[in-house]
Amino acid sequence: MLFNKSLTNPIKKPLLGLIATAVLGTPLIAHQAQAMTPQERGMEISVEAKQRDIGWTDMATVMTMTLRNKAGQESVREIRLKSLEQEKDGDKSLTVFDQPRDVKGTAFLSFSHIDGADDQWLFLPALKRVKRISSRNKSGPFMGSEFAFEDLTSFEVAKYSYKYQGDESLDGIDSFVVEQYPTDKYSGYTRRVVWLDKAHYRVQKVDFYDRKNSLLKTLSFAQYKQYLGQYWRADRATMTNHQTGKTTVLDYADYRFKVGLKASDFNKNSLKRAR
Amino acid sequence: MKLFKTRIASPLVKVLASALVAAPVTAADDPQISGRIGYEARVFADDGIHAGQSGTGNSSLLVEPELYWQWNNGDDMLVFKTFLRWDEHDSQRSHGDIRELIWTHVADGWELTAGIGKVFWGVTEFQHLADVINQTDAVEDSDGEDKLGQQMISLSLVRDWGIVDLYLLPGFRERTFSGSDGRLRGPLVVDTDNVRYESSAGDKHLDAAVRWSHSLGDYDLGLHGFHGTNRDPVLTRQGNVLVPLYEQMDQLGIDVQATLGDWLWKFESIYRDSSSDSFTAAQGGFEYTLVGIMDSAMDLGLLLEYGWDSRGEDGTTGVQDDLFLGSRLTLNDMQSTELLAGIGQDLDHGGYSVLVEASRRLGNSWKLSLDARVFDSDDSLDPLFAIREDDLVQLTLERYF
Numbered sequence: 001m002l003f004n005k006s007l008t009n010p011i012k013k014p015l016l017g018l019i020a021t022a023v024l025g026t027p028l029i030a031h032q033a034q035a036m037t038p039q040e041r042g043m044e045i046s047v048e049a050k051q052r053d054i055g056w057t058d059m060a061t062v063m064t065m066t067l068r069n070k071a072g073q074e075s076v077r078e079i080r081l082k083s084l085e086q087e088k089d090g091d092k093s094l095t096v097f098d099q100p101r102d103v104k105g106t107a108f109l110s111f112s113h114i115d116g117a118d119d120q121w122l123f124l125p126a127l128k129r130v131k132r133i134s135s136r137n138k139s140g141p142f143m144g145s146e147f148a149f150e151d152l153t154s155f156e157v158a159k160y161s162y163k164y165q166g167d168e169s170l171d172g173i174d175s176f177v178v179e180q181y182p183t184d185k186y187s188g189y190t191r192r193v194v195w196l197d198k199a200h201y202r203v204q205k206v207d208f209y210d211r212k213n214s215l216l217k218t219l220s221f222a223q224y225k226q227y228l229g230q231y232w233r234a235d236r237a238t239m240t241n242h243q244t245g246k247t248t249v250l251d252y253a254d255y256r257f258k259v260g261l262k263a264s265d266f267n268k269n270s271l272k273r274a275r
Numbered sequence: 276m277k278l279f280k281t282r283i284a285s286p287l288v289k290v291l292a293s294a295l296v297a298a299p300v301t302a303a304d305d306p307q308i309s310g311r312i313g314y315e316a317r318v319f320a321d322d323g324i325h326a327g328q329s330g331t332g333n334s335s336l337l338v339e340p341e342l343y344w345q346w347n348n349g350d351d352m353l354v355f356k357t358f359l360r361w362d363e364h365d366s367q368r369s370h371g372d373i374r375e376l377i378w379t380h381v382a383d384g385w386e387l388t389a390g391i392g393k394v395f396w397g398v399t400e401f402q403h404l405a406d407v408i409n410q411t412d413a414v415e416d417s418d419g420e421d422k423l424g425q426q427m428i429s430l431s432l433v434r435d436w437g438i439v440d441l442y443l444l445p446g447f448r449e450r451t452f453s454g455s456d457g458r459l460r461g462p463l464v465v466d467t468d469n470v471r472y473e474s475s476a477g478d479k480h481l482d483a484a485v486r487w488s489h490s491l492g493d494y495d496l497g498l499h500g501f502h503g504t505n506r507d508p509v510l511t512r513q514g515n516v517l518v519p520l521y522e523q524m525d526q527l528g529i530d531v532q533a534t535l536g537d538w539l540w541k542f543e544s545i546y547r548d549s550s551s552d553s554f555t556a557a558q559g560g561f562e563y564t565l566v567g568i569m570d571s572a573m574d575l576g577l578l579l580e581y582g583w584d585s586r587g588e589d590g591t592t593g594v595q596d597d598l599f600l601g602s603r604l605t606l607n608d609m610q611s612t613e614l615l616a617g618i619g620q621d622l623d624h625g626g627y628s629v630l631v632e633a634s635r636r637l638g639n640s641w642k643l644s645l646d647a648r649v650f651d652s653d654d655s656l657d658p659l660f661a662i663r664e665d666d667l668v669q670l671t672l673e674r675y676f
Contacts, residue, residue, distance in 0.1 A: 100636060100639050101309065101675030102611075102673070104675070127395055128394060129395040132398075132539070134536065134539060134564055136564075137537075137566045139566065139567060140572065140574060144609045188567075262383075264383060264433060269433060273379060
């Protein structure tokens with residue numbers, strides 16, 4: 001689960017190799033840009049963004065999610081997140097709720113997959129019950145927020161097809177604009193338009209278009225920081241729903257990488273004792 | 276007056292107390308305190324039909340504080356969770372319990388726990404056949420989902436081929452029952468001061484259990500075995516009270532869930548052998564979720580389950596040939612509003628029960644719940660017959676801290 005940058009996950013290494021060969025195979029680099037279709041160029045940018053974010057191994061962070069409706073009423077969720085990078089599959093992640101108090105101790109375990117549905121379990125502390133849940137519900141809101149589950153799960157190159165739309169300056173940042181079309185029929189979107197800065201291939205902004213192809217939401221990232229000299233993470237992500245006027249702000253604190261998390265930190269036992 | 280019958284047990288408490296004292300020796304994080312405090316109002320549709328029962332209104336207060344402590348970089352943790360309820364009319368429902376007082380040590384590939392704890396097994400929604408470790412705190416609610424803390428030492432082994440949990444359960448907890456002033460009981464009160472056991476060890480019998488569980492693709496599987504004191508008592512009439520007898524039993528069980536897209540297929544089955552009975556029971560069905568109904572953020576879950584018991588109408592169980600239908604509406608809003616409605620229909624006796632559970636968060640720390648229960652039966656053999664006049668509406672306001 002990424003919860004932040006949209007391009008965090010490693011893709012299958014063989015697939016990456018194939019794509020790299022397909023995209024970069026020609027030795028005539030100078031002619032390549034002209035020869036590429038917008039689809040190929042969109043794919044190339046996405047693969048590059050992905051490749052720059054491989055090797056972070058494991059990560060822990062704390063998020064504060066602030067929900068705000070049109071009338072200005074606020075509701076706050078405090079969430080801790082641990083992720084484990086998988087070499088040949090999507091990430092494993094464990095999400096624990098601290099706030100609101102009535103859901104304190106509720107925890108969520110997810111094994112995301114490049115092919116097929118993710119595996120997800122929910123721990124309900126009052127009953128001490130671990131419940132396997134359907135991962136089809138990706139278009140639904142996460143904890144009543146403006147983030148859908150699919151906005152928070154890790155990005156896989158194979159989950160979209162691409163179209164490069166050109167270059168644009170976004171608030172003074174020289175950016176690529178790439179359209180992403182979800183391949184999953186259960187996605188709530190027809191397309192996402194993504195702005196990535198040219199300097200570091202970091203996602204700066206995403207426009208989400210609903211099933212009727214109307215602009216639904218905009219996600220903006222701010223205050224990027226670099227970790228381990230390589231991995232960029234934003235301290236703040238703001239999702240604005242244009243149709244309802246509601247916003248959700250995600251503030252990240254205490255990002256830690258390579259803290260020594262293991263596969264055994266991501267099973268049903270660890271889900272039950274997650275606090 | 277015995278206002279609070281504190282149901283604690285065993286020397287394990289002492290062991291835990293010493294662990295608690297010993298804990299600060301190593302570097303520990305600050306203990307976290309959390310919990311809830313609440314007020315519950317119940318209104319029954321009718322006066323009680325059994326002698327001594329209270330009238331149509333009932334107030335109750337509850338508090339459930341929890342202390343959590345971890346040290347050794349999170350590899351050791353201690354949970355201490357108590358529960359206390361005061362009930363306006365029923366002295367048996369006014370009770371306290373140590374829900375948890377348990378130490379857990381986590382190592383690579385295994386986990387050891389010791390103390391008083393709670394364990395849930397199973398996958399179905401309307402009945403929990405596989406869930407045998409903890410005794411039911413039956414005065415809390417008629418759904419059987421509230422449990423008393425169980426003394427235990429358990430070892431959990433994590434392997435590639437699944438998780439194996441081994442349990443030693445020293446000591447037994449008696450089920451709670453409504454007192455003479457209480458509603459939701461039969462014509463005869465259960466005499467909880469006059470309990471009998473088949474084992475000469477009484478409530479000190481050392482029970483043992485083992486469970487294997489594993490996730491294989493879309494399937495979550497569990498197998499278990501249990502040897503020890505039957506959590507379900509045999510109730511026999513003695514004068515004008517019922518006396519509970521807790522027999523020894525052996526149980527084997529299976530629980531399976533298949534998570535196939537929007538469909539969750541669930542199945543549980545047990546075989547139980549005791550001196551008075553041996554039987555097989557099963558509960559199975561599905562939960563299907565309609566995501567984003569009517570172009571909204573709301574989800575609607577549809578549930579159907581069927582429960583069967585080989586003892587048929589002779590058994591003491593209320594579920595022997597019963598069909599359950601339910602729907603779960605989740606608003607997915609800021610206040611986490613939820614509504615669950617279900618009906619259980621006894622296909623043999625014609626009796627039915629209806630359950631409605633709605634809840635909504637108020638602000639950041641309050642929660643308001645509205646529950647309703649309807650019971651009906653014309654057949655005196657049906658366990659529902661005794662509580663046919665106990666239809667109720669319950670409003671609960673809780674503050675979480």
